[in-house]
Amino acid sequence: MPYYIGDVIKDYNKLVIRTPEAFGKTGIKVLTKTRVEEIDAARGEVRLADGSRLPYDSLTIATGARATRLDIPGVDLDGVFVLRDLSDALRIKDYLNGRACRRAVIVGGGFIAMEMSEALRNLGIETTVIVRRHRPVPRWDEEFCAPILEELEKNGVLFQGGTTPLSIERNGEGLVVKTNSGDLGADLVLMAVGVRSNTELAAAAGVEMGESGAIKVDFRQQTSVPGIYAVGDCCEVFHKVARRWVYIPLGDIANKQGRVAGQNIGGRPAEFPGVVGAQSFKVFDLEVAAAGLNENEAVKYGFAPASAFIQGLPVGRPIARGERLLVKLTADKTTGRLIGAQCLGAKGAVQRIFALSAALWNGMTVDEVGYLDLPYAPPFGGAWDAIHVAAQELARSL
Amino acid sequence: MPYYIGDVIKDYNKLVIRTPEAFGKTGIKVLTKTRVEEIDAARGEVRLADGSRLPYDSLTIATGARATRLDIPGVDLDGVFVLRDLSDALRIKDYLNGRACRRAVIVGGGFIAMEMSEALRNLGIETTVIVRRHRPVPRWDEEFCAPILEELEKNGVLFQGGTTPLSIERNGEGLVVKTNSGDLGADLVLMAVGVRSNTELAAAAGVEMGESGAIKVDFRQQTSVPGIYAVGDCCEVFHKVARRWVYIPLGDIANKQGRVAGQNIGGRPAEFPGVVGAQSFKVFDLEVAAAGLNENEAVKYGFAPASAFIQGLPVGRPIARGERLLVKLTADKTTGRLIGAQCLGAKGAVQRIFALSAALWNGMTVDEVGYLDLPYAPPFGGAWDAIHVAAQELARSL
Numbered sequence: 050m051p052y053y054i055g056d057v058i059k060d061y062n063k064l065v066i067r068t069p070e071a072f073g074k075t076g077i078k079v080l081t082k083t084r085v086e087e088i089d090a091a092r093g094e095v096r097l098a099d100g101s102r103l104p105y106d107s108l109t110i111a112t113g114a115r116a117t118r119l120d121i122p123g124v125d126l127d128g129v130f131v132l133r134d135l136s137d138a139l140r141i142k143d144y145l146n147g148r149a150c151r152r153a154v155i156v157g158g159g160f161i162a163m164e165m166s167e168a169l170r171n172l173g174i175e176t177t178v179i180v181r182r183h184r185p186v187p188r189w190d191e192e193f194c195a196p197i198l199e200e201l202e203k204n205g206v207l208f209q210g211g212t213t214p215l216s217i218e219r220n221g222e223g224l225v226v227k228t229n230s231g232d233l234g235a236d237l238v239l240m241a242v243g244v245r246s247n248t249e250l251a252a253a254a255g256v257e258m259g260e261s262g263a264i265k266v267d268f269r270q271q272t273s274v275p276g277i278y279a280v281g282d283c284c285e286v287f288h289k290v291a292r293r294w295v296y297i298p299l300g301d302i303a304n305k306q307g308r309v310a311g312q313n314i315g316g317r318p319a320e321f322p323g324v325v326g327a328q329s330f331k332v333f334d335l336e337v338a339a340a341g342l343n344e345n346e347a348v349k350y351g352f353a354p355a356s357a358f359i360q361g362l363p364v365g366r367p368i369a370r371g372e373r374l375l376v377k378l379t380a381d382k383t384t385g386r387l388i389g390a391q392c393l394g395a396k397g398a399v400q401r402i403f404a405l406s407a408a409l410w411n412g413m414t415v416d417e418v419g420y421l422d423l424p425y426a427p428p429f430g431g432a433w434d435a436i437h438v439a440a441q442e443l444a445r446s447l
Numbered sequence: 448m449p450y451y452i453g454d455v456i457k458d459y460n461k462l463v464i465r466t467p468e469a470f471g472k473t474g475i476k477v478l479t480k481t482r483v484e485e486i487d488a489a490r491g492e493v494r495l496a497d498g499s500r501l502p503y504d505s506l507t508i509a510t511g512a513r514a515t516r517l518d519i520p521g522v523d524l525d526g527v528f529v530l531r532d533l534s535d536a537l538r539i540k541d542y543l544n545g546r547a548c549r550r551a552v553i554v555g556g557g558f559i560a561m562e563m564s565e566a567l568r569n570l571g572i573e574t575t576v577i578v579r580r581h582r583p584v585p586r587w588d589e590e591f592c593a594p595i596l597e598e599l600e601k602n603g604v605l606f607q608g609g610t611t612p613l614s615i616e617r618n619g620e621g622l623v624v625k626t627n628s629g630d631l632g633a634d635l636v637l638m639a640v641g642v643r644s645n646t647e648l649a650a651a652a653g654v655e656m657g658e659s660g661a662i663k664v665d666f667r668q669q670t671s672v673p674g675i676y677a678v679g680d681c682c683e684v685f686h687k688v689a690r691r692w693v694y695i696p697l698g699d700i701a702n703k704q705g706r707v708a709g710q711n712i713g714g715r716p717a718e719f720p721g722v723v724g725a726q727s728f729k730v731f732d733l734e735v736a737a738a739g740l741n742e743n744e745a746v747k748y749g750f751a752p753a754s755a756f757i758q759g760l761p762v763g764r765p766i767a768r769g770e771r772l773l774v775k776l777t778a779d780k781t782t783g784r785l786i787g788a789q790c791l792g793a794k795g796a797v798q799r800i801f802a803l804s805a806a807l808w809n810g811m812t813v814d815e816v817g818y819l820d821l822p823y824a825p826p827f828g829g830a831w832d833a834i835h836v837a838a839q840e841l842a843r844s845l
Contacts, residue, residue: 160824289820299823300823300830301820301821301823301830301831301832302820303830304830304831305818321818322815322818323820324820325820326820327820327821327822327823328822328823328824329822329823329824329827330824331824331826331827336826336827338822338827339822340820340822399798399822399824399827400797400798400801401801402822403798403799403801403802403821403822404801404802404804404805405805406802406819406820406821406822407802407803407805407806407809407811407819408805410809410811410815410819410820411805411808411809411811413805413808413809417720417808420703420707420719420720421804421805421808422687422699422700422721422722422723422724422725422738422804422808423699423725423801423804424725424726424727424736424737424738424797424800424801424804425697425698425699425725425726425727426558426726426727426728426729426797428729428734429727429729429734429736429797432698432699432701432702433699433702434699
């Protein structure tokens with residue numbers, strides 16, 4: 050009988066009504082409030098906090114990641130949060146319900162920061178996003194910065210670039226975030242500065258780490274230690290476009306890795322083909338999506354990138370009413386292959402990245418993407434879709 | 448200097464303000480109101496209606512298709528229309544503006560019929576769609592019939608299957624459509640029963656036709672006669688999934704073929720890779736989209752089809768509010784490859800077919816589609832997208 054053990058599940062107890070018994074017919078037993086202190090790979094056992102030992106034939110490490118907190122004074126004050134899992138969300142909700150929260154500061158500008166700025170504004174809270182660099186969501190190239198900032202501004206989110214938090218202090222009922230460019234008062238501070246894989250347990254058991262610092266796995270999700278698998282935000286994933294193992298902690302990838310590991314453990318060998326770096330987020334009325342590599346990544350991974358950036362339409366021209374759809378495609382000049390796609394618009398951005406993710410997955414050339422057959426109808430795009438227009442412009446420059 | 452000659456352009460004169468002179472700097476001359484009577488391929492000339500001859504080095508036939516009118520009495524009565532090009536649309540508009548139109552009958556149930564039923568209902572016109580068979584849009588399999596009929600009904604469109612029109616007669620100010628199951632009064636009748644390629648001019652010049660009856664072309668859009676190209680709704684197109692030449696008269700395909708022919712004529716050799724049968728339409732609040740082959744086509748083309756049909760979600764489960772997204776995937780049991788995809792929903796159906804079109808284009812297996820990396824975020828889909836769920840269900844049955 051397989052066992053599942055987890056700290057995370059413990060935190061979910063308030064919500065998850067299923068008891069271990071509920072899993073009876075699946076042959077799965079979940080041990081909640083059970084901490085693993087050590088993996089003894091030589092013996093095929095895990096040692097629990099109460100000193101008892103649990104034997105295994107195969108072990109799957111799914112320890113996830115933890116939200117990073119900046120190493121500055123005051124990060125542990127009441128009112129300073131990270132948002133990583135459901136328990137964090139509940140803590141934030143409890144806090145907001147318990148007082149009149151008027152002002153929030155979000156430290157960091159990734160997609161969690163973007164999504165949370167919308168959530169906080171929707172509660173009527175004055176929200177300021179501060180980032181060290183000068184633009185949000187660096188996974189998207191420079192061209193996408195202005196429309197995102199515009200959307201934030203339109204919705205009353207203050208974005209402050211070039212701002213490094215130095216400390217957080219209590220100030221009466223509230224908090225104050227001290228930065229290199231002045232003080233920011235806040236009732237709530239959200240640290241949204243990324244995550245770090247939880248690898249301590251694995252490392253202590255002699256499991257090898259990859260270059261990214263996360264657990265190294267193969268295409269079957271096996272680690273370097275026989276019988277031990279790893280899945281999710283604690284391990285690396287193969288990037289089909291970059292052709293190397295990278296660290297991209299995202300929920301959809303974790304699900305897929307879990308399925309692959311489960312199949313292999315269950316005796317139905319399976320390989321996880323990898324990812325193309327597809328992701329998206331919504332901020333207010335904007336869809337922002339991407340797949341493949343951005344220009345910096347392309348250079349870093351040894352490609353010779355060339356890009357085309359167009360302002361297209363998400364619908365057919367005759368029925369357009371001022372919509373816009375920004376599309377940036379990046380190719381490798383050496384092979385003519387598409388290696389990156391970024392998209393932004395009030396509608397249709399995710400739709401395009403759905404197609405372009407599949408194009409990247411299959412290593413299509415930009416020439417071919419320029420002729421890709423898509424389900425054309427005016428409510429959903431032009432006879433020449435924005436994808437075609439961008440691909441053909443890019444092809445001309447190769 | 449290339450010449451463009453066309454009856455169609457003549458009809459657009461009210462709208463298209465560009466005169467032949469406007470094309471001066473492109474080196475293109477457009478002869479409007481100029482009818483070609485004959486192509487003299489041996490001499491490399493076209494004979495015009497006024498008896499003059501125009502020499503060519505290369506000739507492109509883009510004669511398009513014409514809407515079919517059923518061969519029944521009364522199809523030429525005032526108030527009976529087809530909808531093929533802009534001039535048809537203008538004629539319908541003029542007709543509607545000139546009188547109080549209360550009732551319309553649409554003969555045929557393809558996507559033009561669906562789109563027009565919406566347009567007419569939006570004008571407050573009682574609209575009945577009659578089809579000989581029992582369901583609309585047969586390009587989509589049976590499973591998609593009920594939700595489309597539901598949407599029509601919800602919006603006050605009467606759908607009448609098993610109904611064959613026998614004649615159309617004048618009845619005072621209005622018309623009456625006599626059918627095998629009774630009479631239908633109407634102020635306007637729209638014949639939406641498909642199109643037929645305009646091939647007479649080409650055939651008379653000795654240009655070979657394909658099995659479909661449309662002009663046979665190669666991947667460079669060349670016909671069987673040297674120096675003569677054909678593009679658009681008058682010619683066939685290569686279907687990458689069916690691996691044969693078929694007739695799919697759609698505007699986006701025509702555009703691509705025109706571009707390929709133009710490149711070849713201009714001395715920059717290009718091939719049109721073909722299509723995967725992607726198409727979509729909107730009817731009221733429904734998106735309906737498909738790519739690849741439906742089950743009938745799959746059998747007809749010699750595949751051994753297996754399908755999975757699921758009711759999924761267009762968004763992440765936690766934020767779903769009763770939406771549904773129907774997905775049907777069809778595979779070839781012999782190869783495990785995806786050969787068809789159909790989708791329907793209030794939102795997200797076209798988005799899925801964007802990805803699945805690219806999957807079909809690249810000959811992906813259903814196994815791989817089950818792990819395809821897509822830009823996941825809850826407003827746009829689940830961590831397991833409906834595509835994955837359907838592909839995995841299908842993979843289990845192969």
